[in-house]
Amino acid sequence: MLYQIYETNRAWISPFSEFASAASKLYSNPLSAFAQVPQAQRVSAGFDLVHRLTKEYEKPEFGINKVTVDGTDVVIQEQVVLAKPFCRLLRFKRFTDNAKLLGTMRDQPSVLVVAPLSGHHSTLLRDTVKTLLQDHKVYVTDWVDARMVHVDEGAFHLDDYVNYVQEFIRALGPDVHVISVCQPTVPVLAAVSLMASRGEQTPLTMTMMGGPIDARKSPTAVNNLAMNKSFEWFESNVIYRVPTNYPGATRRVYPGFLQHTGFVAMNPDRHRESHYDYFLDLLRGDDDSAEAHRVFYDEYNAVLDMPAEYYLDTIRIVFQEFSLVNGTWEVRNLKGVPELVKPADIKTTALLTVEGELDDISGAGQTEAAHDLCSGIPASRQKHYTVEGAGHYGIFAGRRWREMVYPEIRDFIAANNKSAKVRKAA
Known part of the structure; x- marks a missing residue:
């Protein structure tokens, strides 16, 4: 049942995540009028952080060319x-x-x-x-x-x-x-x-x-x-069945979202500080540091069952x-x-x-x-x-x-x- 609740919550929050992504771009694009309002960069950084905290992370590519x-x-x-x-x-x-x-x-x-x-x-x-x-x-x-x-x-x-x-x-x-x-x-x-x-x-x-x-x-x-x-x-506590919206429906698994929760729980302060530093990097316009954060968490947050x-x-x-x-x-x-x-x-x-x-x-x-x-x-x-x-x-x-x-x-x-x-x- 927990897996189904998680999937329902993910489906519910997905539109808000996409809205946050669009709003972040709206307040940061130099061609947008919203980018000219006071504190636009701070607003954009806030929406960007919300998007990254709520988005679904797909399996990354190796990308070795x-x-x-x-x-x-x-x-x-x-x-x-x-x-x-x-x-x-x-x-x-x-x-x-x-x-x-x-x-x-x-x-x-x-x-x-x-x-x-x-x-x-x-x-x-x-x-x-x-x-x-x-x-x-x-x-x-x-x-x-x-x-x-x-x-x-x-x-x-x-x-x-x-x-x-x-x-x-x-x-x-x-x-x-x-x-x-x-x-x-x-x-x-x-x-x-x-x-x-x-x-x-x-x-x-x-x-x-x-x-x-x-x-x-x-x-x-x-x-x-x-x-x-x-x-x-x-x-009894970490094994659940895959919901019907996946090819492996009814298969018993240790869900990735539970594993991810465990990963974060091992060092919560470090992750909290990392996300706050990311917010500050966006405010400072430190694109290299911000991108390094994205690369790491795109991988870290992508988990499998x-x-x-x-x-x-x-x-x-x-x-x-x-x-x-x-x-x-x-x-x-x-x-x-x-x-x-x-x-x-x-x-x-x-x-x-x-x-x-x-x-x-x-x-x-x-x-x-x-x-x-x-x-x-x-x-x-x-x-x-x-x-x-x-x-x-x-x-x-x-x-x-x-x-x-x-x-x-x-x-x-x-x-x-x-x-x-x-x-x-x-």
Whole structure:
């Protein structure tokens, strides 16, 4: 019922949001008579802020049209490699007329970026993808909003997530390098572990960034909520059915608007100050700062619904039973047969873990715990990196990502990509 009430309220407030947008332009356009009245700029800024606080935020585009490779601009085309009911595997294919550069790009490593399915769209990793494209062939998982998936497609569990990741790895081949950001560190580790246990070829490297491999270590507010509430509480209080105005009508989901409320509630003062600063920037005519605010919140406020089965599985397996680190997690394969996840079976995949010193989502040591689990990987092919001064988002976006984290990942991939070629030649 809450979802229906939310949709009714959204439909009711939408005309007022559009009116606020039009009024803001009316009081700011130099050709408008209203722009000449006293305090017009303040009125325009007020209406603009009201519009942004009440508008509906659609899924953003990646918008990566070109990148620089070896000092030369190359064109990017976004392609769908595989389409599954709950996820699309995207490739950001690079094009150039420079024959020498084309040869260089063909020899560069392939990277699969597994984006989180935890409320925001995969476009949250735009900066991650754009930076990686300088030296790699890049693929990314683009998760579908559950409210857009018809109920005939069936349920989507954490097991299905693991099976999706394995299918994507097989499609790209064993020479791929996998990077998981936040939530997917757990299912990616499970996927590679199961492949290793079956004797399949596994990726050359796994890079795990800011994820809850062992959520018992340095628990954050996110961990405490999941651990202190019962499984039944989550099932009763955050799971609702999609209204009839969406393709996924009647599907059980954890709605995006509830997730967004939780995101904001974690740091309400910071968001309040950010919006007030935006208002002041509009008054001052600081267009660059105002646009930076819009870009951030266009992404931050765009959320998706998560399948209820997947969300509840994650709460239980990752944050309450700690099944991965306790060695009790069984994943059902495509045939429905349960298989025990054994990270120690991974032998040939190099492991890099990355944590932010100030991460308030995944606490210190949670991601690094992967090294103890992956005891079959030689110590010489394992590495951990803590990013000084970085919070959760800083390890995959922004200046610290580009200047501190990316060089570590690039060099780790290059070193293990080279060693793999040497082994094959021998």
